[in-house]
Amino acid sequence: MQAAKTRSKWAEFLDLEIDPASERPLFQQIYLMLRTAIVSNALSPGSRLPSTRQLADRLDVSxxxxxxxxxxxxxxxxxxGQAGSGTYVSHDVPQAILASQPPAAILRKANRRTLSEAGQRYAAVAADLVVTEHMAFGTGCCSIDAVTVEAWRRISAQEMRRFDPINLGYADPMGEYALRNEVAQYLRAARAVxxxxxxxxxxxxxxxAIDLSLRLLIDPGAAVWVEDPGYFATRAALVAAGAKLVPVPVDGDGxxxxxxxxxxxxxxxxxVTPSHQFPTGSVMSMARRLDLIAWAAKSGAWIIEDDYDSEFRYVGRPLASLQGLDRDGCVIYVGTLSKILFPGxxxxxxxxxxxxVSAFKAARYLADRQPPTPHQTIVAEFMRQGFLNSHxxxxxxxxxxxxxxxxxxITKELGDLVEIEVPECGIQLVMHFREAISDLAVTAEARRAGVVVKPVSPLYLEAEARSGLVLGYSGFDLHQLRAASANLARATLAVARRKAS
Ligand SMILES: Cc1ncc(COP(=O)(O)O)c(C=O)c1O
Structure with missing residues (x-):
């Protein structure tokens, strides 16, 4: 709404210059400069032109x-022209004129020709990288309650009072020390890191963390074990890095x-996702953890431990992180605030x-210099005051x-048709179909009913694919979840009926 009402004033920044030596009359030069800006879309429809007095002063003409x-x-x-309120670029500039410009598609095509081999690998995985919508049962959504909102507002305001050039300048690529200190204390206590x-x-x-690890530790063609089934975004990052994926099956012990x-x-x-395997939800047993570390220590392999949502543990104590068991410095422990707080x-x-440390620091510097300071200091203070724990x-x-x-x-609605692994931790669960129902077909049918689910079968590489769905439950109230369950059940039954007929 707001955007539609706001008039852009970018015309002030246009590079307009007249040529006093030209034989073309001044008014015509001005007319041509502005017409070119409009036709090339440098001035978009609705943009306000400078007043005639301002422009005359700026160009030093009458x-x-x-x-x-x-x-x-x-x-x-x-x-x-609008009396009293200025002159604006029309919304209906003749289409024939605009069409004479090179269409964006041609420019895009030209760009594609310049891709490197790595660039082509990135382009090849682009279609797999879907953005989760905030609709039940989207994965990775989060809930925020009034206590957190209030604390966040107060601490943000407090931090923004320190809004000065020193706190907003270039800073350590490793991140703000206050936040690293809070994170270290939290990880030592909660995750035995x-x-x-x-x-x-x-x-x-x-x-x-995954992207930098692959850039710094993996040469094109190098073999990397991945869980099968496993996390699609890491798999895509590995493909983009040119790694050779080695699918390793997963069972109830990870x-x-x-x-x-x-x-x-x-x-x-x-x-590896040892605390809560993505997507099956299994927890890697202590024996397997020790075996993995022993293999890596002996072979010289790196372990990238993605501990993305183990804070939400509903039963018992979590097992020690792999990093906590590592005596050879082979584990890169990865954590995120996306689940504990919010992904945005x-x-x-x-x-x-x-x-x-020095290679990661340099890679971060070269990618984008540093993380943004204001959010880091807010989170550090949020943690220091105990709000993260209580959240x-x-x-x-x-x-x-x-x-x-x-x-x-789901059990009430679908009974024996499905088998649900009730997760001991995390913010999503997997339901498998007991009958040969296509998870892709249910995903499409559910979407039509306004429910977002992730099919499990595409997450398998070589292991025999099971048909099932990943359901995220963290960002929705109980009413939404009940309604979405009923809709998902209807979608599943519709697919099952179609198959039977
Ligand atoms: C297995 C796994 N790792 C990590 C993440 C989080 O990624 P990020 O911290 O980049 O938001 C997710 C999010 O969905 C995930 O499922």
Whole structure:
């Protein structure tokens, strides 16, 4: 709404210059400059032109020359004058004229010709990178309650009072020390991670930790173990990096380490989600953790440990992180505020073995210099004052209820058709179809009913694919979850009926 009413005044920034030596009359030069700006879309429809007096002063010409140019533009329909409120670029500039410009598609095509091999790999995975919508059962959505909103507002206001050139200048690419210190304390206590603030780099989410790890540790063609089924965004990042993916199956105890060793004993790295395997939800057993670390220590492989949502644990104590068990400096521990707080804040972190710190610091500097300072200081203060702990406690309660409501509603609606793995932690669950129902067909049918789900079968590489859906339950109230469960059940039954007929 607001945008439609606001008139752009970018005309002030146009590079307009007249040529006093030209034989073309001044009014015509002004007319042509403005017409070119309009036709090339440098001035978009609705933009306000400078007043005739301002433009005459700026170009150092008589006002009559500018007035004459404006009159011609009005007469030809390029601009419209509004008494008392100025002159604006018309919304209906003749289409024939605009069409004479090179269409954007041609420019885009030209760009594609310049892609490097790496660029082509990125382009190839683009279609897999969907953005989750905030609709039940979208994954990775978050809830925020009034206590958090209030604390956030207060602390933001407090931090913004320190709004000065020193606090808003270039800063350490590793991130604000105050935040790294809070993160270190939190990880030592909650996740048995062994770390000092000096080893922590603040990043824009787990995804950047994964991206930098691949850039710095993986050469094109290097073998990397990935969980099968596994997290699509890491898989896409590996494809883009030119790595050779080695799918390693997963069971109820997490990644089957012995299978990985049998398939690629000399792999350069492994990407693993041990606290809450994505998507199956299994927790890697202690025996497997020790096996994985022993293999990496012996073979020289890196372990990228993605601990993306273990804060929300509903039963018992979490197992120690892989990083906490590592004695050889082979684990890069990756954490994120996307689930604990909200994904839009784009803050996460990695705990680096000492030997990797300078390479990560340089890579961050070269990618985008540093994380934004204001959000870091707000989060550091939010943590220091104990609001993150209490937020996690309250959300854990809320998400547990949400999980239980979804399990109960889906079981009631679909009974024996599905099998639900009730997750002990995290913010999503997997429901598998017991009958041969296509998860892709249900996903499409559910979408028509306004429900967003992720099919499981495309997350498999070589392991025998199961048909099922990932359901996120963290960002929605119980009423929304019940309604979405009913809609999803209807969609599933419709697909099952179509198959039977
Ligand atoms: C397995 C896994 N890792 C990490 C993330 C979080 O990524 P980020 O911190 O970049 O938002 C997600 C989010 O959906 C995820 O599912």
């Amino acid at each position: 006002r009559t020359s500018v007035l004459t140019a404006y009159e011609q533009l009005i007469a030809e329909g390029y601009v419209a 062994q770390c000092d603030p000096e080893q922590i780099i603040i990043l824009s989410g787990a995804q950047q 990644l089957m380490v012995h299978e990985g060793i049998a398939r690629a004993p000399k792999a350069s790295a492994v990407y 804040i784009r803050l996460g972190f990695a705990v680096l073995p000492e030997g990797l 996690i406690r309250r959300m854990r309660q809320r998400y547990r209820e949400a999980r239980d409501v979804v399990v109960e509603s």
